[in-house]
Amino acid sequence: MTQNLEHPRLLIEYLQEKAVFVGKEERLIKSTELPKHPLNKCIASVSLxxxxxxxxxxxxLPLYGLELILQRYGGEVTRTSMANWVIRLSLELQPLINLMREHQLSYDYLQMDETRIKVLKEPGKSPSSxxxxxxxxxxxxxxxxxxxxxxxxxxxxLAARLLDGFEGxxxxxxxxxxxxxxxxxxxKQLGCFDHLRRKFVDAQKGAKVLKKKVKRGSPVKHTWA
Structure with missing residues (x-):
């Protein structure tokens, strides 16, 4: 095999062991099973x-950024290919996700939170939303x-769906x-100490603003709960 040094290619070899059993009347050939790939006819290795x-x-890391990183190493993997791999993997790994969900709900304690993320092409949504x-x-x-x-x-x-089957x-x-x-x-509801701490921080900031207004002689409006 010749290799172009300007555009090197990585050759991945899968070695399959075979054994030949010779009998009096026949020969029996047995081969070990090749490692199964999660995506049929996919050029990407399991490690990739x-x-x-x-x-x-x-x-x-967004896929367009990962595409640029791989280009620096001589790779020619497009973000479209990687997106298709991720979509196909999500279907193959769904049984594992279901099993992990069952394992998660088997105990009586669960933590949950929501984090803002940006999505470039979400139907009906702007990229900045x-x-x-x-x-x-x-x-x-x-x-x-x-x-x-x-x-x-x-x-x-959505919260009700994610908590379906959970007790505790x-x-x-x-x-x-x-x-x-x-x-x-x-x-049974449990609070978050980090969010509780924020209220004390807000109260401290509010006390400083109130103190400045009192010193300046500004009228202070009180709101009673």
Whole structure:
């Protein structure tokens, strides 16, 4: 095999062992099974697929950025190809996601939060509008499971769907979408200490502003709850 040094190519070889058993009347050939690839007729190795998924979802690297990174190493993998791989992988990995969901809901403690993300081509949404990645963490303490669910909204219907089948303690930030779920599903509400701390920080900032107004002789309006 010749190799162009200006445009090097990586040759991946899969070695399959074979054994020949010779008998008196026949010969029997047995071969070991080749490692199965999750995507049929896909040029990407399993390691490359794992790298794309981790870069996109764990490191927050968009596919167009990953395309440029691979180009620096001499790769010719387009963002369209990588997007198709991710879509096909999502279908193949759905049974695993379902199993992880069941494992997560088997314990009586669950954490949930929503994080703003930007999506360039979301139908009916502008690139600058907020979309949400719902993150849930739960399961036995020694075997926790973290799942990510994307949705353009923070609706109570989505929260109800993600919490379907869960019974126990739910720890979240107290967003309004959860209000209709606590009693209907019989969940026990746990607060978030980080969000609680923010209220004390806001109170401290408000006290400083009030103190400045008093010193300047400005009228102070009190609002009583």
């Amino acid at each position: 697929l794992a790298y794309v998924v981790i870069s996109k979802y764990c490191d927050g 907020d979309k949400w990645m719902w993150v849930s963490r739960g399961g036995p303490p020694d075997e926790p499971v973290v799942l990510f669910d994307f949705d353009p909204s923070r609706s109570k219907e 303690f739910l720890q979240c930030d107290g967003m309004g979408s959860y209000d209709a779920i606590w009693h209907s599903k019989g969940l």
